[in-house]
Amino acid sequence: MQQDSGDPEVQRVRKAAEAADWATVRAVLEARPESEDRTELLSAVSDTAGVERWITEVLEAEPDATLPRLVAGMRHISWAWEARTGARAKHVSREQFEVFHTRLRTAEQWLYEVAEREPGWVSPWYGLQTTGRGLQVGQAVARRRFEATVRRDPYHLGAHTQQLQQVCDKWGGSHEEMHAFARESAFGAPGGTLLGQLVAIAHIEQWLSLDAGPDTEYIRRPEVTLSLREAADHSFRHPDFVRGGAWIQVLNTFAMAFSLAGNRHMARECFEAIDGRVTEFPWYYLNGSDPAAAYRRHRSAAGR
Structure with missing residues (x-):
């Protein structure tokens, strides 16, 4: 028995993220166009501890590149939830919530910038759906973000989920x-x-x-x-x-x-x-x- 997403590139990109191997992470992500839904690959990277450290160096080295901004935004979402934990709200401290919201707001900044640079990309809007729920933007705003995602990919499973x-x-x-x-x-x-x-x-x-x-x-x-x-x-x-x-x-x-x-x-x-x-x-x-x-x-x- 194996834990398996069915996509062999998920393990490859996760291992590259763990090794701070940006060249491989970039190659895997660039080989999967937005039209084929690369959110699972992005999730594998963003769920990897330590990415928030080395992606900063990539951003400094590639100030005009869009993909590192997307990775930084997605990582800040996972990093935010790590701070909040999966506990019920009443068991999460005020300090945890402060870190949670700060990281989500940083994620939003990166993701909106990506969305502006690449209007056809699905991934930043998918990420903004998640940040919106954490920041409690309200049902109307959340719905608009969902609609922005599915305008780009009508049957996107992650967006609907x-x-x-x-x-x-x-x-x-x-x-x-x-x-x-x-x-x-x-x-x-x-x-x-x-x-x-x-x-x-x-x-x-x-x-x-x-x-x-x-x-x-x-x-x-x-x-x-x-x-x-x-x-x-x-x-x-x-x-x-x-x-x-x-x-x-x-x-x-x-x-x-x-x-x-x-x-x-x-x-x-x-x-x-x-x-x-x-x-x-x-x-x-x-x-x-x-x-x-x-x-x-x-x-x-x-x-x-």
């Missing part, structure tokens, strides 16, 4: 708004896109919001299982579905959702398709320290 979070109950939206957005996005897209994952994420989000007992009662409702099945049929089970991009994460998400819903048959189909390739999301919801252990447990329960 960010907006789904924005309309979640925990970020000032509601369960009803979240489910409506998920279904409208998934079924408003052609059959075979990755956006069916949004329906599964929405059900997982509501399950997470409930106490033990009511959570199982909710996720095992017949209408939830039907909703998941309809989304699967329009997404990864559709004849036009292509195993590319974030498809492995999409199947992992459906595997978890169907497992929680008690639909062993559909869960097993997902586990068979991904064949041991586990992604951190969404399994870390079940075991933050060892997502693969949660994957193995549910795969075994599904008969795989």
